[in-house]
Amino acid sequence: MREIFRRFARNRPALAGVAVLLAVAALALLAPALYPHSPFEMVGKPFEPPLASTLLGTDQLGRDVTAAVAHGARVTLLIGLVATFIAILLGVTLGGIAGYFGGWVDTLLMRLTEIFQTIPFFLFAILLVAVLTPSVGSVVFAIAVVSWPPMARLVRGEFLSMRNREFVQACVAMGMGHWRIILRHILPNSLSAIIVTGSLMVATAILIESGLSFLGLTDPNVMSWGFIIGSGRTVLRTAWWVIVMPGIAILLTVMAINLVGEGLNDALNPRLKHL
Amino acid sequence: MALPVVVVDSLTVDLPPQGERPHAVEDISLELRANEILCVVGESGSGKSILARSIMGLFPSPQVRASAGRVLLNGENLLAASPARMREIRGTRVAMIFQEPMTALNPVLSIGRQIEEVIEVHGAPAPAQRRRRVLDILAAVHLPDPERIAHAYPHQLSGGQRQRAMIAMALVLGPECLIADEPTTALDVTTQAQILKLIREVQRDRGTAVMFITHDFGVVTEIADRIAVMQSGRLVELGEAQQVLGAPAHPYTRALLEAVPGLRPPPARADFHARPTLLAVDSLHKSFRSGGRLFGGGVRVVHAVKEVTLCIRQGETLGVVGESGSGKSTLARCVSRLVEPDAGKIMVGATDFTALSGGALRAFRKKVQLVFQDPYGSLDPRQKVGAMIAEGPLLHGEDPGRARARAAELLELVGLDSRAAGRYSHEFSGGQRQRIGIARALALEPDLLIADEPVSALDVSVQAQVLRLLADIRDRLGLTMLFITHDLRVAAQVCDTIAVMRAGEIVEQGPSERIFAAPRHPYTRELFSAVPGQHWTAGAAPPDPSPVR
Numbered sequence: 001m002r003e004i005f006r007r008f009a010r011n012r013p014a015l016a017g018v019a020v021l022l023a024v025a026a027l028a029l030l031a032p033a034l035y036p037h038s039p040f041e042m043v044g045k046p047f048e049p050p051l052a053s054t055l056l057g058t059d060q061l062g063r064d065v066t067a068a069v070a071h072g073a074r075v076t077l078l079i080g081l082v083a084t085f086i087a088i089l090l091g092v093t094l095g096g097i098a099g100y101f102g103g104w105v106d107t108l109l110m111r112l113t114e115i116f117q118t119i120p121f122f123l124f125a126i127l128l129v130a131v132l133t134p135s136v137g138s139v140v141f142a143i144a145v146v147s148w149p150p151m152a153r154l155v156r157g158e159f160l161s162m163r164n165r166e167f168v169q170a171c172v173a174m175g176m177g178h179w180r181i182i183l184r185h186i187l188p189n190s191l192s193a194i195i196v197t198g199s200l201m202v203a204t205a206i207l208i209e210s211g212l213s214f215l216g217l218t219d220p221n222v223m224s225w226g227f228i229i230g231s232g233r234t235v236l237r238t239a240w241w242v243i244v245m246p247g248i249a250i251l252l253t254v255m256a257i258n259l260v261g262e263g264l265n266d267a268l269n270p271r272l273k274h275l
Numbered sequence: 276m277a278l279p280v281v282v283v284d285s286l287t288v289d290l291p292p293q294g295e296r297p298h299a300v301e302d303i304s305l306e307l308r309a310n311e312i313l314c315v316v317g318e319s320g321s322g323k324s325i326l327a328r329s330i331m332g333l334f335p336s337p338q339v340r341a342s343a344g345r346v347l348l349n350g351e352n353l354l355a356a357s358p359a360r361m362r363e364i365r366g367t368r369v370a371m372i373f374q375e376p377m378t379a380l381n382p383v384l385s386i387g388r389q390i391e392e393v394i395e396v397h398g399a400p401a402p403a404q405r406r407r408r409v410l411d412i413l414a415a416v417h418l419p420d421p422e423r424i425a426h427a428y429p430h431q432l433s434g435g436q437r438q439r440a441m442i443a444m445a446l447v448l449g450p451e452c453l454i455a456d457e458p459t460t461a462l463d464v465t466t467q468a469q470i471l472k473l474i475r476e477v478q479r480d481r482g483t484a485v486m487f488i489t490h491d492f493g494v495v496t497e498i499a500d501r502i503a504v505m506q507s508g509r510l511v512e513l514g515e516a517q518q519v520l521g522a523p524a525h526p527y528t529r530a531l532l533e534a535v536p537g538l539r540p541p542p543a544r545a546d547f548h549a550r551p552t553l554l555a556v557d558s559l560h561k562s563f564r565s566g567g568r569l570f571g572g573g574v575r576v577v578h579a580v581k582e583v584t585l586c587i588r589q590g591e592t593l594g595v596v597g598e599s600g601s602g603k604s605t606l607a608r609c610v611s612r613l614v615e616p617d618a619g620k621i622m623v624g625a626t627d628f629t630a631l632s633g634g635a636l637r638a639f640r641k642k643v644q645l646v647f648q649d650p651y652g653s654l655d656p657r658q659k660v661g662a663m664i665a666e667g668p669l670l671h672g673e674d675p676g677r678a679r680a681r682a683a684e685l686l687e688l689v690g691l692d693s694r695a696a697g698r699y700s701h702e703f704s705g706g707q708r709q710r711i712g713i714a715r716a717l718a719l720e721p722d723l724l725i726a727d728e729p730v731s732a733l734d735v736s737v738q739a740q741v742l743r744l745l746a747d748i749r750d751r752l753g754l755t756m757l758f759i760t761h762d763l764r765v766a767a768q769v770c771d772t773i774a775v776m777r778a779g780e781i782v783e784q785g786p787s788e789r790i791f792a793a794p795r796h797p798y799t800r801e802l803f804s805a806v807p808g809q810h811w812t813a814g815a816a817p818p819d820p821s822p823v824r
Contacts, residue, residue, distance in 0.1 A: 166653035169613050170712075174667040174719065175640035188657045 007151045007267040009167035014263020020256035024249070028073040035053040035067035039223040043067075047239045057241045059232055065245050070237075072246060075224040076253075079136065080205040083143035088193050088198045088207055090144065091151025092187075098152070099159025100182055110156070121146040126209055131215040136219050142206045154197055196261055201258040210250055225250050278305035278475040280451050280484040281369075282331060287323050291336070299339060301508040307452060310482040312475070312518075314495045316531070317505035318734040323488050326505070327454045329354075330486070331371055332361045367397050370445035374457040376437035380429040386413075386440045387425025390447055397448060410599045412443045419508035435466035439473065446477060453478070456488045463598035463761070468805040471497050490735065491808030492535045493764070496520060504528045520811065531664040534739040536764040536807050540787040541753070544750075544771060550588040552622075553755045554610070554723055559583045559619030560601075561609050580616070581779040587723070587772075592749065592756040594770030594787070596763060596802075602779040603759045607727045610757060611643050612636070613746060622786025623723060641671055645723035646745075648728035650708035654700035660686070660711055667719045678718075685714040690744060706737035710744065717748070724749075730765060742768055763806050767791060775799045 008014060037043070042062040043054065050057040057063040098109035116124075125142040132138035162168060162184070171181045212218055213226025214233070225246040232242030288300040300322040307313050317323040318455060330346055332353060346353045348368060353361065365371075373379035381389060390409045394400070400408075406425075413421035416439040429437055438458060445453055445735050455474065460466040475498055487498060495502060495516070502519040504512040504527065512525040523529045561580040579602040585681060587593045595603045608614040610621055612628060622630040623642055631639050647653035655663060664682035669675060683693035689710040700708055709729060716724055726745065730738040746769050749756055760766050766773055774784040775796065783796040794800045803809070 065534065166647040166649055167655045169608075170645060170653060170715065171655075171666075172613055173611055173640055173643070173645050174670060175637040176666075176670055177637065180670075185655050185658070189655070 004267045007105030008263050011263040011266060013035050013259045014266075017256040017259030017263065021260060024073055024077065024253050024256070027070050031070035031074055035064070035070055037067070038177055039063065039067040039071040040221075041067075043119065046159050047235070049239075050241050050245075056245045057239070059228075059239065059242045060235050065228070066257075068223050069246050069249050070226065071223045072225040072228055073249065073253075074208055075136070075222050076209060076226070076250075079140055079143070079209045079224065080202045083140045083147065083205045083209075084198060084201045086140070086144035087147035087201060088151055088194065091148040092194060094148070095152035096159050096182060096187070099156035100163055100178070100186065102160070102163070106156070109152070111153050116146070116149045122208065122211060125212060125215060134212075134217050134219055136222055139209060139218060142212070143208050147201055147205060148210070150243065151194070151197060154193060155190060158193055159186055162186045162189055168260055176260055188247060190266075196265040199257060199261040199264055203254045203261070205249065206254055206257075278309055280309050280349060280798040281307040281486070282343040282345075282347040283307075283326070283330070283349055284347065286326070286329060286346060287342050288322070288329055288334070288822070289338075289340055289342045291338035296508065298322075298342075298508050302330065302344070303510045304344075304504075305510060305513055307486050308479070309451065309484050311500040312478060312485040312498050312503045313503060314487045314489060314499035315505060316489060316492065316495055318490060318531075318736065320507065321505040322508040323505050325457055327371070327486060327488050330452070330454060331365060331369055333371075334358070337357045366393050367448045369452045370448070370449050370450040371454045371456065372438070372441045372445050372458045376434065376441045377429060379441060380437060382429050385426050385428055386432070390425075390440075392446045393447055408447060410445045413440070415446070415477065416440070416443045418443070432809055433466075433705060434462055435469060438462060438470050439467075442470075442473065442477065443630045446481070446483075449481065450483065452484045452486070454488070457490070458487075459494060460489070460491070464763075464807070465598065465801060465805040467494070467807065468497075471807065474498065474798045479705050491807065492520075492532060492735070493809075493811075496808035504531070504793050523722070530736060534736040536634055536739065536742070536768045537765055538791065538806065540767040540770070540791050543786060543788060545590070547588040547591040547771060550590060552586050553589045553591075553624060554585075554587040554757065555620075555622040556583060556585050556610060557622070559606070559609055559621065560617045561605055561614065562617060578779050582775075583619070583779075583781055585774055585781065585784065587755055587757060590753050590755055592758055592769055592771050594758045594760060594766040594773045595776055595781075596760055596766050596773060597776035598714045598761060598802075600778075601776040603670065603761075603776050604727055605779075606776070607645070607725050607757060607759045610723075611645050611725050612640070614643075623751070638671070639728055641667065641719040642722045644716035644719055644724055646709070646712050646716050646724065646726040646729045648731055650705040650712065650732055652710050654708055654715075656701055658698065658699075659696065660697050660698055660700060660703075663700070663711070664696070664715045664718050667715065671719065681718065686711075688717070688748065689714045690740075704737075705733055706741055709733060709737075709741050713741075713745065713748070716750070721754075723755050723757065725759070727759045728761065729758075731760065731762065738765070745769060763791075763803065775802065 040063060043064045044058050044062050046058060046060040046062045048054065054064045054066050056069060058064055077269055080118050080193050094109050098106040125146045128142035128145060132141065168181060169183060171185055210213060210226030210229065213224050214230040216230055218224060218227050228246040229243050283303055283305050286300055286303045287298050290299045295571050315326060316324045323337065329341055330353065334340055341354050348364065356364065387409050390412065391405050394405050394408060397477060409425055410421045413424055413807060418424045418436060418439050424440065432440065454813060459470050462470060471494065474485065481654040489495060499516040502514060502516050503510055504519065504525065506527045512519060512523065512528045519528060523532055543765065545777060559580055560582060562578045563573050563577050583606060585593065595606060597603045607615040616629065626639065628639065661679065661682045664685055665678040668681060682696055686693045686695050691707060691710055700711060703711065729745065742765065748754065758770055770787050773787050773790045774781045775798065777798050783790065783794065783799045790799065794803055
């Protein structure tokens with residue numbers, strides 16, 4: 001564990017990613033304290049450029065873009081994390097069962113996974129949100145539903161190879177039950193792959209959320225980064241900052257997550273890198 | 276005396292800074308003469324492969340590089356040669372054959388094409404001429420029907436044929452020096468014997484200087500003219516084969532030679548006929564299906580175990596020997612019910628093991644425990660050693676305090692410190708891990724211990740220790756053992772009875788002494804005559820190495 005931490009700490013880009021993520025998380029946590037008013041509240045004249053009366057300017061309705069970005073961080077991170085969590089849970093469960101038990105269970109679950117993968121994932125997410133009426137819940141649900149198949153395939157592969165490893169065979173020979181083998185022996189050994197893929201899935205989830213909100217498929221009463229961009233896209237030529245500021249926030253966050261994910265990968269699977 | 280082709284002059288090769296030792300090879304000087312086979316022997320990590328690769332200029336990573344000394348090929352220093360010059364030399368003057376021909380050959384090119392490519396990159400004669408040479412060299416390594424082999428892809432050949440093709444590829448441009456890095460380690464003994472004979476033959480015919488890297492003293496006695504013994508990067512002994520094998524000067528060489536198990540089984544421990552039967556396997560059958568498509572068709576059936584019947588009496592050790600693919604591992608897995616047999620019956624004591632299922636099966640499993648081959652894959656990397664050993668007893672309802680105490684006792688029993696319980700398996704060496712695996716199997720106090728190639732992945736000196744430990748524990752606890760191995764020398768050391776398997780069937784079965792002294796089945800005889808270095812036992816002078824065997 002200490003060794004993993006040490007390897008991670010040596011990776012400068014990953015540390016930079018952690019710093020950015022911590023900053024975004026701090027912004028999200030402190031948003032209610034820094035900007036106690038609702039981000040939907042009008043605070044000044046429309047189209048004020050950055051640094052005029054507010055830090056990042058105002059939008060077409062005179063709302064403070066700074067407050068919107070700060071409160072948006074809360075919503076965006078929350079949706080990204082919860083959706084990824086559900087997707088990981090689904091993916092690990094289905095993939096794990098398929099990989100461990102094999103046979104017809106595997107065939108059935110993998111065909112199911114393939115059905116989900118044949119539908120272009122973004123169109124599928126749009127469809128789900130549109131059918132379920134846009135809300136935070138439906139967006140989270142849609143992202144989770146389109147994100148789990150790759151995780152399921154990964155976990156299935158891990159479990160499949162682990163299933164025939166001799167230490168697992170030794171467990172079977174000891175008289176251990178399936179669930180104990182899965183939870184105590186196979187899952188801990190697959191964890192590094194799950195963590196790495198899971199961390200990168202958060203970045204994808206944020207991008208999907210942004211894309212959905214850009215199209216207006218989001219809860220109109222909740223300020224997320226994608227929502228700001230979506231509502232500001234009509235005024236791009238008169239007030240570029242309305243779109244650029246949340247855009248930079250998305251860019252930085254997604255990049256930071258990717259850097260951290262790569263750092264985790266190098267720290268958890270050191271042999272892969274040096275071979 | 277023949278002229279030296281390659282002279283290695285006080286060569287030192289550095290390892291990356293964070294490695295366990297600073298040099299892979301340290302201050303080595305030796306020469307390789309024309310028309311001789313120099314065997315470089317050593318255990319894993321002794322630097323023998325790095326020595327071989329430094330002649331080819333092929334280091335495994337940029338951080339591994341020669342820091343001192345010279346490697347002279349007919350007077351030219353290869354360490355100072357430019358990359359372009361090295362490319363010219365490789366293949367034409369120095370060639371190499373590898374351990375695993377399946378990975379050393381390109382799977383998507385035909386054998387003929389790959390050999391032709393070697394000729395092509397070193398100046399290209401006309402295509403017709405190239406093809407002629409390919410067929411000639413394939414015939415020279417005694418591949419049947421060179422025309423067909425040239426058009427075949429690596430996966431269509433057997434292991435032995437692939438290794439022959441590799442040798443053909445190495446020899447096609449007539450190099451002065453051939454480096455063979457464990458070329459027979461991945462092969463079965465009968466195939467190994469043929470490949471050794473071939474290497475000897477082509478070496479004689481062409482007067483090639485061969486550097487033969489191996490860890491197996493049996494192979495050394497078959498093929499070496501001279502022997503170089505390496506230990507952790509240093510050359511500890513160098514001399515004529517007869518002298519090194521017959522009167523080793525260095526203590527390490529002596530220790531290595533003594534660790535090689537003899538081929539003569541010790542006298543029978545006891546008469547087991549009167550004892551009650553512990554394991555009775557009756558017409559066991561297992562086949563595997565592969566290649567089945569979604570809509571049927573193309574199913575291949577491999578009968579891994581066919582109608583196997585055997586019995587082991589209380590306290591007896593039955594050795595199942597056979598080559599790879601003979602079904603011996605499948606048999607072990609069926610008997611332990613890790614694999615479900617298709618037909619047949621397995622009686623353990625008075626219980627029909629095959630009839631059990633669910634909870635009854637899980638409860639009964641403790642009576643049959645396994646020791647596995649791979650010391651790295653058989654222990655859970657995320658579990659502490661103590662927890663690993665105590666897990667079985669805990670599972671079967673043992674009190675946690677007692678299970679922990681028992682784990683500590685078992686660690687002592689297998690020759691480890693009881694403090695090992697608090698560490699992870701990756702902190703131990705291969706031999707120590709194998710001891711942990713044995714302790715884990717013993718924790719459940721099994722009636723039957725199945726050992727599936729338990730020492731095959733270990734160096735010879737460690738192998739001897741683990742074998743002694745197994746025999747010692749067996750005698751002390753009165754264990755009954757099913758011992759799977761491909762190595763007849765190992766089988767001779769521990770087995771009371773031996774069953775020889777071929778293609779899923781037991782072809783001969785009997786007391787070790789009888790089988791080793793007078794094998795009856797032709798296959799058994801073939802197997803025994805293929806064991807390298809069988810006329811040689813530690814301490815005795817080797818046979819005269821001059822005649823072609």
